[in-house]
Amino acid sequence: MRERLALxxxxxxxxxxxGLAWLFAVRHNPRPSHRAPPAVSPPAQSVTGxxxxxxxxxxxxxxxxxxxxxxYPLDGVAARxxxxxxxxxxxxxxxxxxxxAGSVVRRKERYRELPAEDMAALxxxxxxxxxxxx
Amino acid sequence: xxxATPSPRADRVxxxxxxxxxxxxxxxxxxxxxxxxxxLLAGPLPxxxxxxxxxxxxxxxxxxxxxxxxxxxxxxxxRATAPFGIDIIYYFHRYAALVGVxxxxxxxxxxxxxxxxxxxxxxxLEAPGHLTAARVSLVLFFLLTVSSLxxxxxxxxxxxxxxxxxxxxxxxxxxxxxxxxxxxxxxxxAWRGSVWTVYSALWILVAGYIRIVRPWSLLRQPYxxxxxxxxxxxxxxxxxxxxxxxxLAFRPGQFAWLSxxxxxxxxxxxxxxxxxxxxxxxxLRFTIKELGDFTRTLRDxxxxxxxxxxxPHGVFxxxxxxxxxxxxxxxxxxxxxxxxxxxxxxxxxxxxxxxxLIHGSRAWDEVLFREELSALQSRLALGVVHVLQEPPPGWxxxxxxxxxxxxAPLIASRxxxxxxxxxxxxxxxxxxxxxxxxxxxSLRRVQTEHFDMA
Numbered sequence: 001m002r003e004r005l006a007l008x009x010x011x012x013x014x015x016x017x018x019g020l021a022w023l024f025a026v027r028h029n030p031r032p033s034h035r036a037p038p039a040v041s042p043p044a045q046s047v048t049g050x051x052x053x054x055x056x057x058x059x060x061x062x063x064x065x066x067x068x069x070x071x072y073p074l075d076g077v078a079a080r081x082x083x084x085x086x087x088x089x090x091x092x093x094x095x096x097x098x099x100x101a102g103s104v105v106r107r108k109e110r111y112r113e114l115p116a117e118d119m120a121a122l123x124x125x126x127x128x129x130x131x132x133x134x
Numbered sequence: 135x136x137x138a139t140p141s142p143r144a145d146r147v148x149x150x151x152x153x154x155x156x157x158x159x160x161x162x163x164x165x166x167x168x169x170x171x172x173x174l175l176a177g178p179l180p181x182x183x184x185x186x187x188x189x190x191x192x193x194x195x196x197x198x199x200x201x202x203x204x205x206x207x208x209x210x211x212x213r214a215t216a217p218f219g220i221d222i223i224y225y226f227h228r229y230a231a232l233v234g235v236x237x238x239x240x241x242x243x244x245x246x247x248x249x250x251x252x253x254x255x256x257x258x259l260e261a262p263g264h265l266t267a268a269r270v271s272l273v274l275f276f277l278l279t280v281s282s283l284x285x286x287x288x289x290x291x292x293x294x295x296x297x298x299x300x301x302x303x304x305x306x307x308x309x310x311x312x313x314x315x316x317x318x319x320x321x322x323x324a325w326r327g328s329v330w331t332v333y334s335a336l337w338i339l340v341a342g343y344i345r346i347v348r349p350w351s352l353l354r355q356p357y358x359x360x361x362x363x364x365x366x367x368x369x370x371x372x373x374x375x376x377x378x379x380x381x382l383a384f385r386p387g388q389f390a391w392l393s394x395x396x397x398x399x400x401x402x403x404x405x406x407x408x409x410x411x412x413x414x415x416x417x418l419r420f421t422i423k424e425l426g427d428f429t430r431t432l433r434d435x436x437x438x439x440x441x442x443x444x445x446p447h448g449v450f451x452x453x454x455x456x457x458x459x460x461x462x463x464x465x466x467x468x469x470x471x472x473x474x475x476x477x478x479x480x481x482x483x484x485x486x487x488x489x490x491l492i493h494g495s496r497a498w499d500e501v502l503f504r505e506e507l508s509a510l511q512s513r514l515a516l517g518v519v520h521v522l523q524e525p526p527p528g529w530x531x532x533x534x535x536x537x538x539x540x541x542a543p544l545i546a547s548r549x550x551x552x553x554x555x556x557x558x559x560x561x562x563x564x565x566x567x568x569x570x571x572x573x574x575x576s577l578r579r580v581q582t583e584h585f586d587m588a
Contacts (some may be wrong), residue, residue, distance in 0.1 A: 001577040001578060001580065004580075006222055006226040006575075009226065009230075010229040013167055014233045016168060017171060017199070017309045020168060020192070021171060021195070021196050024171065025189035029182040052252070053176075059252050059254060060261075061154065061248075067251045068249070070183040070187050070249070071187070100156050107262060121407070
């Protein structure tokens with residue numbers, strides 16, 4: 001009797017939690033989610049940039065072409081920022097430093113030490129792939 | 135009920151108001167467990183990350199709510215556990231925690247499946263701190279689950295397991311909360327920051343209550359061991375008396391967590407049934423069989439040793455059924471201990487309702503309380519039937535275990551009216567419950583106790 005009630009309540013908890021999670025997802029995103037179409041194949045010189053985007057943990061917080069954290073997508077970012085601004089946002093310096101949370105700036109500090117050729121490849125990638133969808 | 139009977143503070147209300155209280159506590163449980171999801175639904179929030187992303191994320195919130203509540207479930211709040219019986223609360227904890235771990239596991243699995251790039255490297259030197267915190271938390275929740283479900287197979291000693299369980303649970307929860315607050319996307323929005331801080335602090339406070347406040351309150355009510363006396367069937371009766379004042383009031387059939395010879399802060403406590411009469415407020419008796427690491431050391435406990443008693447707990451008691459016309463007790467081995475408390479108490483109260491005990495033992499020489507059961511028959515309207523697995527020559531009673539063949543004819547006349555108490559090894563309890571159901575006994579009139587908590 002009591003065991004049945006306990007198991008029933010466990011089942012109810014699972015169903016309610018999953019149901020409410022789904023309800024939230026649907027209500028908060030009126031249109032079904034879709035992975036953004038993969039950006040145009042990056043040109044040869046930004047293949048390294050694409051690899052760095054994943055290796056350096058950029059995808060922890062950002063997505064390009066549907067790959068990565070959809071919270072802060074970078075599709076079309078090159079249409080909004082020039083190369084110098086992009087570099088500032090990568091390293092959390094200049095204008096970016098004032099607009100980011102302290103913890104995020106601290107996290108971005110490591111990118112200021114990227115070798116120049118890696119930073120260039122990353123910027124190439126953002127400008128090529130990240131510029132696909134303004 | 136005899137008005138001279140001591141009335142413990144909690145679970146004093148039988149019947150419909152107990153059902154009402156149970157419903158209220160269940161509603162509160164659901165509200166607290168689902169509060170993180172409700173906070174998400176309450177809006178307004180920053181833009182979503184897509185249905186899949188937000189679903190995976192919300193499952194993590196759901197899991198955290200359920201897992202946080204486990205601290206409250208195991209805090210032994212007597213008022214909250216009384217309508218259900220604390221044994222079933224621990225039984226519930228076992229499965230509810232699994233639900234929480236499943237939700238948190240699904241949170242991770244769906245992110246890994248749908249957004250593999252976002253998880254990045256698992257190397258803690260490279261990965262963001264909040265993702266490492268989440269990974270360690272997940273591993274700890276997994277270890278908690280495995281070590282609890284398979285403690286005996288892993289040969290983990292009970293006391294070691296309990297301490298590891300507490301340390302891992304608190305660490306996993308702190309890391310999980312840290313992960314949520316560090317991500318902060320939804321939790322920092324609008325009014326939520328402070329609510330989240332309070333909600334998170336609540337579970338940590340409950341953990342603090344369990345480890346600090348409760349042991350401290352036990353410290354103020356010490357007991358001393360009076361004697362450790364051998365009983366039949368490799369069992370011992372431990373008697374403790376309060377250092378000052380009266381012993382705690384309990385209902386016959388209830389149990390307590392006992393710390394022997396050590397501070398309650400050390401969390402080396404074990405649950406045992408009271409076996410003495412609830413009418414005796416001068417001392418407490420527990421009858422314990424040598425089964426595990428701790429019970430084997432019982433014989434070495436010296437009289438005068440300090441002990442602490444956290445109780446009473448449980449609803450396995452005839453006092454919840456004051457209007458029952460009679461009781462039937464089906465017990466095996468040391469499962470007789472709580473029933474002995476019931477019989478001794480009913481005798482002290484002069485209760486004349488018809489009682490039937492059907493008790494299974496291995497051999498005649500191992501029948502626990504054999505002589506006292508005979509003596510009690512002169513003070514109670516008590517019928518006693520012994521069932522022996524290895525009967526002596528000339529034995530004309532039932533042989534074997536408490537099988538349907540043995541039980542059915544003995545309870546036929548009582549199946550429609552009496553309340554049944556079943557206590558013994560797990561297989562016996564399960565088999566007897568099936569027999570009772572097949573004999574038409576309503577589940578409401580079948581009481582069981584879960585002792586094997588981990």
